[in-house]
Amino acid sequence: MQSAAAPTRAGSRLCKRCGERKAALKRPKTLEQICRECFYIVFEDEIHQTIVDNNLFKAGERVAIGASGGKDSTVLAYVLSELNKRHKYGLDLFLLSIDEGITGYRDDSLETVKRNELQYGLPLKIVSYKDLYDWTMDDIVKAIGLKNNCTFCGVFRRQALDRGAALLKVDKIVTGHNADDIAETVLLNILRGDIARLSRCTFITTGEDGPIPRCKPFKYTYEKEIVMYAYFKKLDYFSTECIYSPNAYRGFAREFIKDLERMRPRAILDIITSGENFRISTTTRMPEQGTCERCGYISSQKLCKACVLLDGLNRGLPKLGIGRTAKVGARADGSGEQQGKRAERNRLSLQGKHGNLDF
Numbered sequence: 436m437q438s439a440a441a442p443t444r445a446g447s448r449l450c451k452r453c454g455e456r457k458a459a460l461k462r463p464k465t466l467e468q469i470c471r472e473c474f475y476i477v478f479e480d481e482i483h484q485t486i487v488d489n490n491l492f493k494a495g496e497r498v499a500i501g502a503s504g505g506k507d508s509t510v511l512a513y514v515l516s517e518l519n520k521r522h523k524y525g526l527d528l529f530l531l532s533i534d535e536g537i538t539g540y541r542d543d544s545l546e547t548v549k550r551n552e553l554q555y556g557l558p559l560k561i562v563s564y565k566d567l568y569d570w571t572m573d574d575i576v577k578a579i580g581l582k583n584n585c586t587f588c589g590v591f592r593r594q595a596l597d598r599g600a601a602l603l604k605v606d607k608i609v610t611g612h613n614a615d616d617i618a619e620t621v622l623l624n625i626l627r628g629d630i631a632r633l634s635r636c637t638f639i640t641t642g643e644d645g646p647i648p649r650c651k652p653f654k655y656t657y658e659k660e661i662v663m664y665a666y667f668k669k670l671d672y673f674s675t676e677c678i679y680s681p682n683a684y685r686g687f688a689r690e691f692i693k694d695l696e697r698m699r700p701r702a703i704l705d706i707i708t709s710g711e712n713f714r715i716s717t718t719t720r721m722p723e724q725g726t727c728e729r730c731g732y733i734s735s736q737k738l739c740k741a742c743v744l745l746d747g748l749n750r751g752l753p754k755l756g757i758g759r760t761a762k763v764g765a766r767a768d769g770s771g772e773q774q775g776k777r778a779e780r781n782r783l784s785l786q787g788k789h790g791n792l793d794f
């Protein structure tokens with residue numbers, strides 16, 4: 436996330452679109468000099484067009500907006516509720532927030548989401564890692580340190596969103612992943628040679644074979660435009676970086692994309708197009724989709740990634756699920772006995788809350 440930067444000034448020329456009002460900004464995606472009113476129109480219209488062209492929703496659907504309180508999901512909640520009214524999509528919208536248990540970060544951003552609930556009149560559901568897994572990210576970082584903590588957070592969040600969505604009985608989840616995020620993921624998957632992910636990271640809708648499909652209405656929306664829109668509309672969002680996010684590799688990809696964008700704004704769209712057009716050779720073995728033996732969540736292995744990670748945490752082997760099996764030190768705040776009890780509680784809670792859900 437980044438803080439709201441003042442938009443690029445466009446001088447005293449007339450708007451390239453309406454030719455009437457003074458240009459107020461240079462549009463990051465096209466470098467056109469336009470007025471604020473025309474910026475709102477093109478920004479919202481492009482998202483509407485993306486929704487229509489890709490048949491993202493059907494009338495009557497219940498849709499959960501993954502709401503972190505950051506700029507992307509806040510703008511998504513605002514724009515989607517506006518478009519829903521304007522174009523009569525007929526959607527029932529909800530805000531769904533995952534509380535990862537990061538003191539001094541998520542607790543503050545959740546306060547923003549609670550205000551958004553009132554500002555946009557969208558019901559909010561908060562689901563916490565503590566309730567679902569009996570671990571907070573604060574606990575996890577104490578146990579494993581900063582390195583690799585994003586792996587735990589990402590895997591648990593993915594599943595937590597599905598579980599929250601199941602509780603809300605929604606048909607779809609939408610997230611605020613934007614064009615920059617997608618271009619960055621294409622590059623990362625190429626750099627890691629992760630063909631399975633490369634082939635699906637540009638899909639606008641994923642998980643149609645899983646519990647609840649997910650869509651990214653901002654697939655073609657530039658991060659800089661989202662920041663500009665939030666700034667001009669004075670939207671209430673939280674703009675602090677996660678205190679536990681040391682993901683240096685992703686950071687390099689991000690910086691690289693920002694450099695390319697400075698030279699040629701279209702580069703972001705072109706990387707997404709390249710990702711869309713990759714063809715997987717027929718000799719590449721793809722993982723087969725099944726369900727986790729323990730919790731019933733979708734998985735290509737016997738146990739899903741969340742269960743493997745949770746198992747590792749509860750057995751005092753937190754690196755189990757991230758490719759290393761060497762025993763590391765016990766949790767800073769708990770004895771082996773406590774971990775044993777926690778493991779048992781988790782096993783029962785997984786059977787109760789998790790295994791019974793129809794994924």
Ligand SMILES: Nc1ncnc2c1ncn2[C@@H]1O[C@H](COP(=O)(O)OP(=O)(O)OP(=O)(O)O)[C@@H](O)[C@H]1O
Binds near residue numbers: 502509535616
């Ligand atoms: N704690 C959370 N609760 C609910 N949804 C989340 C949460 N964290 C992330 N998401 C969803 O995943 C999207 C991408 O998350 P990411 O962590 O990449 O943050 P981001 O790009 O900074 O987005 P944002 O500005 O919305 O925080 C978010 O836009 C949001 O829809």
